[in-house]
Amino acid sequence: MGSRRIVAGVHVLLAALHIYWATGATWPAPDERSLSRAVLGVELSFAPQVVLPLAALHLLLAFAVFRSDRSALCRAVVAGLAAGLATRAALGLVWIFTDSAFYWLNLLVYTPACIALCVADVRLLRVRWLKAAVVAGPVAAVTVLTLIAYVYQPAEQAHPAASADSRYVETPLARFHYLQRGTGSPVVLLAPGASPASAWDAELATLAHDHTVYAVDLPGQGETRLHDERFAFDLDGMTNAIGQFLDALRLESVVLGGNSWSGGWGLAYAQQHPDRVSKLVLLAPSGLDVSDVWSWEILKQPLIGEALAKLTANRSMVEAAVRSLFVHQNLVTPQLIDSMWVPGTYRDNVRSMYALERRLDWSVTEKALPSTRQPTLVLWGDRDTVLPVAQAARFGELLPNATVRVLPGCGHALTVDCADRVTPLLSAFVR
Structure with missing residues (x-):
């Protein structure tokens, strides 16, 4: 009876804490975001509609524990609770040996x-x-997940044949792959995050009439191969990579463009080196200090992020992910899927998925937006499923020289999904 009361009491206390958070209080953290990072390791809402159901769940668990000696249903609930706790405890033991965002809380509080x-x-x-069973099952599952995360490697697919526009340049950091076409003033387009440089094919063809256009795979993307095994997939690492590529091709000042993550990297580079970027083209870019959608936020969790990045490096999963980025599904061809899937199996490209999600600090770029002076074109699809279209207005408010356009009926993969509308806007802006 004593242990039932103690466990039930713990759940009542947890229910009370969730009710307290529902009032808007964030103790023991200074704000909701810090609270979420400390408690969960990711950024999730602590709004009343989220935490009040959790409070009710804890009260239900308290009742089930207290009545477990009299009810088979309550004992079944307790069994499920024990299995959940065993899973969290096993994960916590693994996280002790990783760089967890809430390392000390996990070590000293959560896991014990x-x-x-x-x-x-x-x-x-x-x-x-x-x-x-309620202990062995979860421990076995976490053990398998650990082996996937830290031992298993997806089979690397064969490199595709180089296109007629493919070029390579060696630097101390990496062997950069890029596409080059045209003559004239330089335009550099950064491969969209987790996508190859060929995603810019339509824009490359049109801009090449008046410019020398380079579409480049940065480290962790496409066919670029790292030389430096210690490369840090973070904002400084990616902006340094842009600089090394420009130096290798002796490009002093360029128009710089990017989509999604690469828009954020290009923005950060322009902020750090304003003399080398004359104009910015940002297509549904990262760069605001906000939470990502849950399917990306989950990659921040140690072990879970590594396992998911490896498990999703298969063609069917890539196809599902690509389709979610497009409004115009007829454009999602087998060739397009293969162009995303094949480089997505390379070891460094798999690693970049979770490493970048954890280490990209967009608070730096957001703070610098009011002092970003380059003329900037911001394009966004109104049916973006990755970065909400509402963020377009925020860029328009903070960037002093921004032109913002929202494109109806377009998704996140703007360079392909709505190339027919993006290309003329891009061409006019660059000209």
Whole structure:
């Protein structure tokens, strides 16, 4: 009876804490974002509609624990609770050996508490095999996940044949792959995040009438291969890569463009080196200090991020992800899917997925937006499923020389999904 009361009391206290957070309070953190990072390791909402149902769940669990000696249904709930706690405890033990965003809380509070509560819940169960199963099953699952995350490597697919526009340039950092076409003043287009430089094919063809256009794969993208095994996939690393590429081709001042992550990288480079960027083209760019959609936020979790990045490096998963970026599904061809999938199997490109999600600090770029003086074209699709179209207005407010256009019926992959509308806008702006 004593252990039931203690465990039930813990859930009542947790319910009370969630109700407290529902009032808008964020103790023990200074704000909601810091609270989410400290408690969960990712950025999720602590709004009343989120935390009040969780408070109700804890009260339900408290009741089930307290009545577990009299009700088979309550014992089933306790068994599920024990399995969940065993899973969290096993994950916590693995996270002790990783660079977790909430390392000390996990080490000193969460993992010991989960182990203690799991033991207490298991003791309330009457069936011996069930006691073993609710612990052994989750531990086995976490063990498999750990092997996937840190041992398994997806099979690298064969490199595609180089296109007629493909070029390579060696630097101390990497062997950069890029596409080059045309003559005239230089325009550099950064491959969209997790996409190859060929995503800019339509824009490359049109801009090449008046400019020398380079579409480049940065480290972790497309066919570029790192030489430096210690390369840090963060904002400084990516902007340094842009600089090395420009230096290698002796490009002193360029029009710089990017889509999604690469828009943020280009923005950061322009802020750091305003003398080398005459104009900016930002297509649904990163760069605001806001949370990502959950499917990207989850990559920030150690072990889980590594495992997901590897498990999703298969063609069917890539096709599903690509289709979610497009409004015009007829443009999602087998050739397009292969162009995304094949480089997505390379070791460094897989690693970049979770490493970039964890390390890109967009607070730096957002703070510098009011002092970003280059003329900037910002384009956004109104049906973007990755970065909400509302962010376009925020860029327009903060960038002093921005032209913002929202394109109806377009998704996140603007360079392909709406190339017919993006290309003339790009061409006119660059000219």
